[in-house]
Amino acid sequence: MKESKITLGLVGLGYWGPNLLRNFDQLPNCCVKICCDLDPSRLESIKAQYPYLTVTANYNDLLSDPDLDAIVIATPARTHYTFALKALQHGKHLFIEKPLTLEVQHAIELVELSEAGGLILMVGHLMEYHPAIEKLRELIQSEELGQIYYLYAQRVNLGRIRYDENAMWSLAPHDFSVAMYLLDAEPENVSARGATYLQDGIDDVVFVNLQFPGGVMAHIQLSWLDPHKLRLTTIVGSEKMVVFDDMETTEMVKIYNKGVNHNGGYTSYGEALSPRFGDVTIPYIKMTEPLKLECQHFLDCIINHRKPRSDGRDGLRVVRVLQAAQQSRNRNGEPVGIRM
Ligand SMILES: NC(=O)c1ccc[n+]([C@@H]2O[C@H](COP(=O)([O-])OP(=O)(O)OC[C@H]3O[C@@H](n4cnc5c(N)ncnc54)[C@H](O)[C@@H]3O)[C@@H](O)[C@H]2O)c1
Structure with missing residues (x-):
């Protein structure tokens, strides 16, 4: 040993x-x-x-x-x-x-x-330990993206169908934890719609909409009944937009210098808002297996008596969002408030 x-x-x-x-x-x-x-x-x-x-x-x-x-x-x-x-x-x-x-x-x-x-x-x-998620957080915190308007995540695939939990409980903990980690905030309410096709009472597909403070929206699509394998997160800010494709091995984060300018002194309505197009950049991200980083973090926290990034309270807030989203789904998408 x-x-x-x-x-x-x-x-x-x-x-x-x-x-x-x-x-x-x-x-x-x-x-x-x-x-x-x-x-x-x-x-x-x-x-x-x-x-x-x-x-x-x-x-x-x-x-x-x-x-x-x-x-x-x-x-x-x-x-x-x-x-x-x-x-x-x-x-x-x-x-x-x-x-x-x-x-x-x-x-x-x-x-x-x-x-x-x-x-x-x-x-x-796991995703809180992904080097690309760290990069996204850095881009948000440094305000390079400007004001964050909204984000959406797609976690869809054909398969790993579960028999004892639905697609949301199986897949959404990743995206809920990432959304809260990236935005450094908790959602105020959630609305979710789901559908069962393969097994009675177990949703195969769920669309979840989270409303964060300041009008920031996060939309999350979860499914194990889809022709594509997508692990995509898109964040739209006032200055730039960024896409993280977790199916890519090297060029996983792309930053789009795109936005919409508010023009002062315009003469017609059509000139008030003009789309702005710019370079697409791909930052270098030093990859280490996120699971390895996660496991090492757990050991470090024990050895150094430190609070884990994804500690029990982080786990609790994800369960709160899951439970509220399930209530909303059971009420056909009626928004449900979340109190943290
Ligand atoms: N972080 C990730 O990306 C990720 C990916 C997949 C699964 N998971 C999580 O990992 C956990 C397990 O998922 P899985 O896909 O491996 O499930 P699984 O069904 O493939 O494996 C579960 C194992 O637990 C064993 N088990 C069940 N009850 C037990 C008991 N009472 N005592 C001892 N063993 C028992 C089963 O025999 C089985 O081998 C879940 O919480 C799941 O959400 C996380």
Whole structure:
């Protein structure tokens, strides 16, 4: 076993858990000791790849292991609250996949418990660790884009159809967390419409509209029933516009020096507003796998007693938006106020 500072246990070895395992396992200040899953075939497969790990089907083995500083939860969302509660009650720092919980009240409880116990609670809002998102935030904060008018995000694909949560709960935590992170603000209200085509009661497609203070709007399209694989975010400001295409490997951010000028002293209505066209620039972005950055951030926060960027409160505000958006969707798009 390699030299380590933080010892981890990980529960959930389905689609996503092995990605977390691979990253944590490769980090020098980390030792993954135990992995847990109910499915024996998943345990077998992980044991074959990582023979030095202990595997178990019993989550209590993680809770009762005094060597574990932290637990990583990558099980389905419906299990998050129970697993997280137990981890915190056993004094373990916690990394939990998104969404933090399915209910606001549960998220509040976890946040309060972690804060009272001085424990790190970090939520897997992966996109907050994406170097391109950092670039977008820098462009907004430096005011290079001018006043932000609105943004929209498209997260659509054919597939990873879920059976126990809808497309919004599965996909939107990324875009909700990014919108709040970029705008450094929380939405005042949300309106959402969705539709079910494949399974009773589970939306395949959801369109969400968030209203932020100052008239800033964020529109988010989520679907697992779409011919395109799109991971696009577009931000429109008064000076410039920017597009982030997460399907691109190198030229992922494009800055458009475009806008609309307000002309003074015009003689006809048609001259009042004139579109302005300029250069398109592509900034160099030094890419590191966002998941690696996210995992390293969790370890750093434990070691240095620092608040994670995507801490429990960030997880809580995303759950608040999800819950309000679900209420709106259930009322056919009626706007629902959000109180943070
Ligand atoms: N950050 C991202 O980009 C990203 C991407 C995909 C999934 N996720 C998140 O990761 C989590 C898991 O998603 P997934 O796609 O891997 O799901 P999955 O269904 O593929 O895997 C879940 C695993 O948990 C195991 N499990 C379920 N109940 C358990 C229990 N009681 N005890 C032990 N093991 C149990 C299952 O056997 C399965 O192997 C979800 O919260 C999801 O939102 C995040």
